[in-house]
Amino acid sequence: MVHRVGIDVGGTRLKVGRVADGKVVVRASDDTPHHFDRMIEVLDRLVRKVVPEDEPFTIGAGVPGVFDAEITGVVDSPNLRFLDGQPLRPRLAEVTGAEVRLGNDASVAALAEARYGKGREYPTFLLATIGTGIGGGIIVDGQLWEGVGGMAGEYGHLCAAGAFVPDEIPLCGCGHPGCLEVYASASRMTERGRQRTGEPDIHLPELAERARGGDPVAKSVFDDAGRALGEGFAQVVHLLDIRVLVLGGGAGAIVDLVREPIIDHVVGRCAGRTHGDYKVDRAILGNDAGLLGAAALLA
Amino acid sequence: MVHRVGIDVGGTRLKVGRVADGKVVVRASDDTPHHFDRMIEVLDRLVRKVVPEDEPFTIGAGVPGVFDAEITGVVDSPNLRFLDGQPLRPRLAEVTGAEVRLGNDASVAALAEARYGKGREYPTFLLATIGTGIGGGIIVDGQLWEGVGGMAGEYGHLCAAGAFVPDEIPLCGCGHPGCLEVYASASRMTERGRQRTGEPDIHLPELAERARGGDPVAKSVFDDAGRALGEGFAQVVHLLDIRVLVLGGGAGAIVDLVREPIIDHVVGRCAGRTHGDYKVDRAILGNDAGLLGAAALLA
Structure with a gap:
């Protein structure tokens, strides 16, 4: 079974949760470091907290802002300037070893309402x-x-x-x-x-x-x-x-x-x-x- | 082979054409009678002109205005008031014996550009x-x-x-x-x-x-x-x-x-x-x- 991990990148808090049956079953969170490399480190640590060791998982991340065409990074995020132009998706995939997909924060909230609300x-x-x-x-x-x-x-x-x-x-x-x-x-x-x-x-x-x-x-x-x-x-x-x-x-x-x-x-x-x-x-x-x-x- | 007939309902002219390989191969047209029943009669006559007798065909019609949810008629067509609330799709299907689908005139123009332009x-x-x-x-x-x-x-x-x-x-x-x-x-x-x-x-x-x-x-x-x-x-x-x-x-x-x-x-x-x-x-x-x-x- 492949676990599903959700990440909610906020301007002040990073929230991570493992989701099963439409519910968040394990959670972890920390302050948002306003520095790209440090944010990746914190996210990697939080993700490992919510997923059992050596079990496979995928990651979806909701991020405020506007993506580039390949949805690899965030081109324009007025409240998270440190993300501008950064390769968020590939880096997160590299450090966690998981498949990663990004979505605009409001879009993923809409997807949640579509599936479970x-x-x-x-x-x-x-x-x-x-x-x-x-x-x-x-x-x-x-x-x-x-x-x-x-x-x-x-x-x-x-x-x-x-x-x-x-x-x-x-x-x-x-x-x-x-x-x-x-x-x-x-x-x-x-x-x-x-x-x-x-x-x-x-x-x-x-x-x-x-x-x-x-x-x-x-x-x-x-x-x-x-x-x-x-x-x-x-x-x-x-x-x-x-x-x-x-x-x-x-x-x-x-x-x-x-x-x-x-x-x-x-x-x-x-x-x-x-x-x-x-x-x-x-x-x-x-x-x-x-x-x-x-x-x-x-x- | 099922022929494809297009109808372009304009405020002044009704145009009908049989389409094959992305081209209008036979055409017919007439003035638009601003009366629903007469318009249906004229359309039926024009359609028969472009389709070989006894051969099956489908009809798509582009109409200016706003449709109701079932796309059966035209709810609001500022330039063709005589269409308001009329069961355009079922009536056209009834008199021609063909399957009929309606589309907004600009939408069907977009579809044409998508397919052939x-x-x-x-x-x-x-x-x-x-x-x-x-x-x-x-x-x-x-x-x-x-x-x-x-x-x-x-x-x-x-x-x-x-x-x-x-x-x-x-x-x-x-x-x-x-x-x-x-x-x-x-x-x-x-x-x-x-x-x-x-x-x-x-x-x-x-x-x-x-x-x-x-x-x-x-x-x-x-x-x-x-x-x-x-x-x-x-x-x-x-x-x-x-x-x-x-x-x-x-x-x-x-x-x-x-x-x-x-x-x-x-x-x-x-x-x-x-x-x-x-x-x-x-x-x-x-x-x-x-x-x-x-x-x-x-x-």
Whole structure:
């Protein structure tokens, strides 16, 4: 039997898990050294902790960022600059002796939902992971759609400006105006909530509670985020005719607050559609999605 | 041998052709009656003209508009309102006795390019058909990507506003501000050229000639269109990691004028990419693409 190991490369933590029957059965983790060679050493050590000695295994690794065409390394990872241009896949294969495959972190989370979570309800969907930024992964008939170079599913950088013109259009971290991420990431929602309430320390869960209680200022933050998410989802509908949006990441808990504005916007934006054509739901695998999906890359 | 018949349903003409070896070998056409039952009669007559009596055939039909989930009829076709909600596929099958499949007109043009045209160079690409409006079709590994309900590839309604903020954002025919179509369709380019030159009768070929000769006013029209096409293509790159854009339709002839602005914009818009990652090319099948691709739907 060949064991399956998943690696979740985060900016602060490296998580490694052995996966069996859709569950993480052994775990190990450590801080992320921001140096390529040291990261490889730590990963090798963690992998050996979770796999019985002398037994064969494969590795899937979920990494934030954009891959080159051969998916050998990471070309552009804004939060892990030390990975830029490094031969992550071959090096990891060399030190561990295992077959290795890389996937974008949001894409592998989508794959996990496809195999063990929401995929039981929806064969085709887009998963948006909403946190500091917004990532995405596309599942078509149960399979991960990676694109020519593994970069598909960058939902956060779709243009949402059309939902807000002629308002002022803020700049995204990527340098471009009007990306979905600048309206609807958890950090931007929090920032907007702080500005609008005048309370510099308020957090998203408290804002969400107030919005659920009917507070119009708090509600406006989620309405705007929903409109932006809907504008991005409209591009997905136009291009791919995918009709299910699954929200994950830290802000998956606010799906009740953004569902209606999202669907309202998509229906208004995409001719000939009705509310019943769409579903907006939340991811169910939580923090394990990264490990489970990474391990599934080679399954 | 089962013959293959393609139907191209246009707003003014119905074209029918029998296809063999990637070529239209027999043709027939007539005006489009803007009445569903009469259109079915005319199509039945045209189909019988191109197929030898008593020999079996299949029919593929390319239709402008948006299909319902079962692709039985056309839910929303702005230029062919008489088709809305009609059971086009079953009725055509009933009167002709043939198996029938429908496809969006731009999608079948993409399928034709995949089988007999640009597909020889590019296994995966997006075809944008630029005319009065802008349609699109997505080819992945040689196969047409139709989406859940055959509506995929609506390139013309992606949001291009992000490329123009904080300029005024014009309304699209679909009612939404900032669609790619309002910046880069042939009709909008012509309109903009007329405004900017002050010549109310100038046409696109003359504008293109002037731009090629270095005229800055004419050039500005194609630069803006290219920027919009690039903003739309950036969404395609972000979502699907598709790197080849093929331009077809009436404005395929201006690819030399928009190629650079498109690629410049995509590279600026999508982090970690370089000019060499992308190709912008023109379709090669011309007016026969619709018939060839429609006939290929069942092949």
